[in-house]
Amino acid sequence: xxxxxxxxxxxxxxxxxxxxxxxxxxxxxxxxxxxxxxxxxxxxxxxxxxxxxxxxxxxxxxxxxxxxxxxxxxxxxxxxxxxxxxxxxxxxxxxxxxxxxxxxxxxxxxxxxxxxxxxxxxxxxxxxxxxxxxxxxxxxxxxxxxxxxxxxxxxxxxxxxxxxxxxxxxxxxxxxxxxxxxxxxxxxxxxxxxxxxxxxxxxxxxxxxxxxxxxxxxxxxxxxxxxxxxxxxxxxxxxxxxxxxxxxxxxxxxxxxxxxxxxxxxxxxxxxxxxxxxxxxxxxxxxxxxxxxxxxxxxxxxxxxxxxxxxxxxxxxxxxxxxxxxx
Amino acid sequence: xxxxxxxxxxxxxxxxxxxxxxxxxxxxxxxxxxxxxxxxxxxxxxxxxxxxxxxxxxxxxxxxxxxxxxxxxxxxxxxxxxxxxxxxxxxxxxxxxxxxxxxxxxxxxxxxxxxxxxxxxxxxxxxxxxxxxxxxxxxxxxxxxxxxxxxxxxxxxxxxxxxxxxxxxxxxxxxxxxxxxxxxxxxxxxxxxxxxxxxxxxxxxxxxxxxxxxxxxxxxxxxxxxxxxxxxxxxxxxxxxxxxxxxxxxxxxxxxxxxxxxxxxxxxxxxxxxxxxxxxxxxxxxxxxxxxxxxxxxxxxxxxxxxxxxxxxxxxxxxxxxxxxxxxxxxxxxxxxxxxxxxxxxxxxxxxxxxxxxxxxxxxxxxxxx
Numbered sequence: 180x181x182x183x184x185x186x187x188x189x190x191x192x193x194x195x196x197x198x199x200x201x202x203x204x205x206x207x208x209x210x211x212x213x214x215x216x217x218x219x220x221x222x223x224x225x226x227x228x229x230x231x232x233x234x235x236x237x238x239x240x241x242x243x244x245x246x247x248x249x250x251x252x253x254x255x256x257x258x259x260x261x262x263x264x265x266x267x268x269x270x271x272x273x274x275x276x277x278x279x280x281x282x283x284x285x286x287x288x289x290x291x292x293x294x295x296x297x298x299x300x301x302x303x304x305x306x307x308x309x310x311x312x313x314x315x316x317x318x319x320x321x322x323x324x325x326x327x328x329x330x331x332x333x334x335x336x337x338x339x340x341x342x343x344x345x346x347x348x349x350x351x352x353x354x355x356x357x358x359x360x361x362x363x364x365x366x367x368x369x370x371x372x373x374x375x376x377x378x379x380x381x382x383x384x385x386x387x388x389x390x391x392x393x394x395x396x397x398x399x400x401x402x403x404x405x406x407x408x409x410x411x412x413x414x415x416x417x418x419x420x421x422x423x424x425x426x427x428x429x430x431x432x433x434x435x436x437x438x439x440x441x442x443x444x445x446x447x448x449x450x451x452x453x454x455x456x457x458x459x460x461x462x463x464x465x466x467x468x469x470x471x472x473x474x475x476x477x478x479x480x481x482x483x484x485x486x487x488x489x490x491x492x493x494x495x496x497x498x499x500x501x502x503x504x505x506x
Numbered sequence: 507x508x509x510x511x512x513x514x515x516x517x518x519x520x521x522x523x524x525x526x527x528x529x530x531x532x533x534x535x536x537x538x539x540x541x542x543x544x545x546x547x548x549x550x551x552x553x554x555x556x557x558x559x560x561x562x563x564x565x566x567x568x569x570x571x572x573x574x575x576x577x578x579x580x581x582x583x584x585x586x587x588x589x590x591x592x593x594x595x596x597x598x599x600x601x602x603x604x605x606x607x608x609x610x611x612x613x614x615x616x617x618x619x620x621x622x623x624x625x626x627x628x629x630x631x632x633x634x635x636x637x638x639x640x641x642x643x644x645x646x647x648x649x650x651x652x653x654x655x656x657x658x659x660x661x662x663x664x665x666x667x668x669x670x671x672x673x674x675x676x677x678x679x680x681x682x683x684x685x686x687x688x689x690x691x692x693x694x695x696x697x698x699x700x701x702x703x704x705x706x707x708x709x710x711x712x713x714x715x716x717x718x719x720x721x722x723x724x725x726x727x728x729x730x731x732x733x734x735x736x737x738x739x740x741x742x743x744x745x746x747x748x749x750x751x752x753x754x755x756x757x758x759x760x761x762x763x764x765x766x767x768x769x770x771x772x773x774x775x776x777x778x779x780x781x782x783x784x785x786x787x788x789x790x791x792x793x794x795x796x797x798x799x800x801x802x803x804x805x806x807x808x809x810x811x812x813x814x815x816x817x818x819x820x821x822x823x824x825x826x827x828x829x830x831x832x833x834x835x836x837x838x839x840x841x842x843x844x845x846x847x848x849x850x851x852x853x854x855x856x857x858x859x860x861x862x863x864x865x866x867x868x869x870x871x872x873x874x875x876x
Contacts, residue, residue: 202830204636230636236666241625241659248629251609253830253843254636256629271656275617276626283601284615285846285853286608287823318821342823342842421822 182362186354188328189293190219192335193257195367197227200255203339206233206242207259207294216261217295217354239269243292247277247344250290255339260294263348264308277344278319287342293335295351296324297391297442299490302351303481309390309443309474314346315419315452321345322420323372326353326393328361330417333370341372350391375423377430381410384504385430387453388440389416392491396440399496409504419449424456431457435466438500440491445473467506472499512781515557515714517791519549519770522573524795525582528803529589533749537807538589540602542749545570547712548676550769551739552646553577554717555674558725559644562832564612564634566627566645568620569604570676570743574646578613579856580606582798586806587854596855598820598848599812608853609831610844621647621654624673628660631669631734637830642728644721646674650681652695661734665702668733672724675736676711678743679764683755699736711739712769715776741769820848 183191196203204227205220211234214221224232235242239260246256260266266273273292280288298307314322321343325331331349338345353359378393379400388396393415400411412430416422431437437457439450450471457469472491480489526544533542545552552573556565559578567574572585587595588606596606596615607613614630616623627645634641651657652675664671675695679686692698699706705727709720717739724735742764746753777783828843829836839845839852846853 202828233632233667236659236662238659238663240622240656241628241663244622244625244656244660245629245632245663248614248626248631249633250629251614251626252630252633252832253609253828253836253841254629254633271619271622272625275619276622279617280615281823281848282820283597284606284608285596285598285820285848286615287828287843287847289823289828321822342825342828 182360183328184355185328185331185349185359186217186219188332188361188363189335189349190221190223191363192332192339193220194223194226196336196339197223197231202253203255203257204231204233205257205259206235206245208235208237208242208261210234210259215259217351220259239265240272243269243272244276246290246292247272247280247288250288251280251286255289257291257293257339260292262302262306262308263294263296263310264305266292266294266310273314273320273344274317278317281343282319288344289342291335291338291345291347293347293349295354296348297350297352298479298486299352299391301481301483301486302479304478307479309441311348311419312443312448315449319344320420321372321418322348323418324348324350324390325417326350326390326415328359329363330370332363333368334372334417337369337372340369345372348390352391370417373418373421373423375414375416375418375426377412377426378415379411379413381412382434383409384411384436384438384500385434386411386413386438386440386500387416387427388413389419390442392440392442395491395493395496398493399500402493402497403500407501407504411500427453428460431461432464435464436503436506437465438470438472438496438503440472440496442474442491444476445471446476448473467503470499470503472496509781512777513787513791515553516773516777517794518553518573518576519714519773520791520795521582521798522549522553522576523770524799525572525585525802528799530749532589532803539591542589543569543603543747544745544749545572545743547742547744547764547769548678549573550714550717550773551674551676551711551741554714555644555646555721555739557718558722560641562612562639562641564614564630564641564643566614566623566630566643567604567607567616568623568646568648568651568676569616569618570648571646572604575604575606575613579611580613581854581856582802583805584854584856586802587809590806591812592806592809593812594809594854596853598816606855608855610837610853611856613855621651621656623647624660625656625663627671628664628667628669631664631671632667633830634670635667637832639832640729641832642670642672642725644672644674644725646676648681649675649677649679649686649689649695650684652698653681653689661698661702661704661736664734665704668731670728670731671734672721672728673734673736674721675738676741677738678741680743680747680756682747682751694738696736696738704734704736706736706738708738708740711741712767712772714769714773823847
């Protein structure tokens with residue numbers, strides 16, 4: 180039994196769902212003959228043909244809008260954004276068309292929009308986006324961010340089977356990371372949306388994070404254990420909308436301190452909402468300020484020193500965690 | 507066409523006009539709280555275009571296309587419930603205007619962002635193509651929407667994929683207050699078709715028979731699998747953008763010129779001269795129209811208001827099996843896209859939704875709260 184990468188797990192999920200359900204199909208730029216800019220869909224055109232693996236013109240509103248139309252017909256389209264940054268070109272279809280549809284007229288829109296997100300690849304301001312906060316703010320669309328190979332497959336399958344629009348953000352830095360290679364179950368499995376997972380147990384502090392930042396947080400947690408004798412609990416949110424409040428609140432009630440880490444910018448980010456929820460619901464449990472580590476409120480920069488300065492990392496997390504631990 | 511069909515078209519055009527006239531009255535009386543957008547002058551275009559369709563076809567209307575809804579069996583009661591924001595309207599009071607439709611009956615509900623429905627039309631047509639059906643999609647937009655990116659993305663994508671879509675441009679002279687010459691630099695909007703490699707023609711949108719002929723040619727082309735087609739129906743919006751708009755930017759002479767080309771009067775003159783329309787038939791149709799409109803308003807006014815306790819409900823659709831619309835058994839209520847799972851009842855947009863008679867409003871079983 181061989182191991183697969185995070186990227187291969189995504190391709191497997193698409194393929195297996197297409198085999199399982201004839202309503203599932205893939206559309207996007209260069210997804211067919213070329214196999215996708217990152218080769219996520221390599222081989223799918225040969226296996227399923229051009230009617231189910233559709234190379235589209237460079238037109239995100241047409242890609243996402245067509246997915247909405249097909250989903251209204253009961254199909255289960257997977258719309259690929261070549262880079263998730265380009266989702267802005269199809270924004271209206273998501274915000275005003277797909278997300279309001281069931282609420283407005285009672286018709287489900289079972290579709291997935293997926294694509295490579297996140298920075299650290301010298302992608303600059305238009306190939307590094309973490310767009311989750313825009314959609315997290317929008318009722319009617321689910322937002323998920325898998326961080327492991329197992330989750331990448333299981334959550335994509337769950338997203339495809341969900342009866343709602345789901346934004347599935349795959350971190351391009353994780354695509355081929357050797358450390359993330361995993362042997363996956365041979366039988367069909369899903370990872371239910373809306374459930375967080377504790378990646379590391381601890382009693383001294385809760386770290387809430389998701390995506391590639393999970394690994395930076397785990398590294399920081401290890402250092403805190405070795406150098407500071409602190410047991411830090413790291414929760415991988417995985418699903419931003421809906422949020423798993425049960426897991427989050429249970430942990431923070433126990434640790435009484437919370438650090439929130441995300442790659443997206445600070446203001447109005449996921450951390451802002453988490454902070455508000457925790458301040459409202461767990462005011463009497465908190466022994467220190469709710470603390471956030473996030474990117475500064477600027478666009479994503481290109482030059483390596485700027486990129487490094489911009490992205491949160493284990494070191495920045497350590498500094499913030501130590502400050503919080505001192506309370 | 508049989509005389510019966512001619513009379514049916516005439517009835518639908520008059521019903522469209524009468525429904526909108528009554529809607530305007532309700533607005534002026536303060537009984538409709540939001541914006542009212544009507545389409546006096548469009549009746550030949552909306553009714554004529556939709557008359558070319560068959561069972562299983564789908565319409566993707568814009569906000570002024572009451573005529574299309576009525577041709578396809580849209581319920582006047584549901585329309586009035588929608589205008590009056592009743593709790594049993596097709597949107598349960600969540601939305602207003604003609605933003606109604608359901609896929610079981612082949613109507614994609616519009617949104618206010620004009621042009622955005624056209625990519626959605628492509629997705630419906632893509633499904634028909636993938637399922638190897640002979641059905642087609644009729645998608646409309648106004649002259650204003652032809653300036654949007656989604657219009658061009660949709661026409662291009664439809665043509666590249668040879669999708670079965672007839673695009674109708676209802677060119678009514680103005681996008682709100684902006685006249686055609688400030689919107690585009692070509693003579694006929696059907697010229698857009700050339701750029702996308704599809705047939706296009708412009709037609710007198712106030713002549714219902716000419717519209718049916720032109721759109722009929724387009725539907726025939728599209729149904730044969732040759733890809734999309736475009737028809738520009740040149741008409742005129744003789745009222746304002748909304749009823750809050752006096753439209754004093756429209757030159758009086760221009761408005762009068764178009765009022766003289768009123769599509770209903772023209773069709774009536776044709777029917778009288780060529781199809782032997784009698785005074786008795788006219789009176790009968792007028793009575794049926796009045797009765798239908800009265801019934802719709804009465805029904806809507808007796809319907810329950812939206813329940814404020816449901817304000818946070820229906821954000822997410824429940825789990826459960828879905829069918830591919832139009833396949834055998836797809837209307838089986840075990841499929842969550844076969845009925846309105848918010849109410850657990852059939853969709854209420856169509857005239858054959860008989861349950862609307864008793865205006866029951868059942869508390870939803872599977873409400874997903876955010």
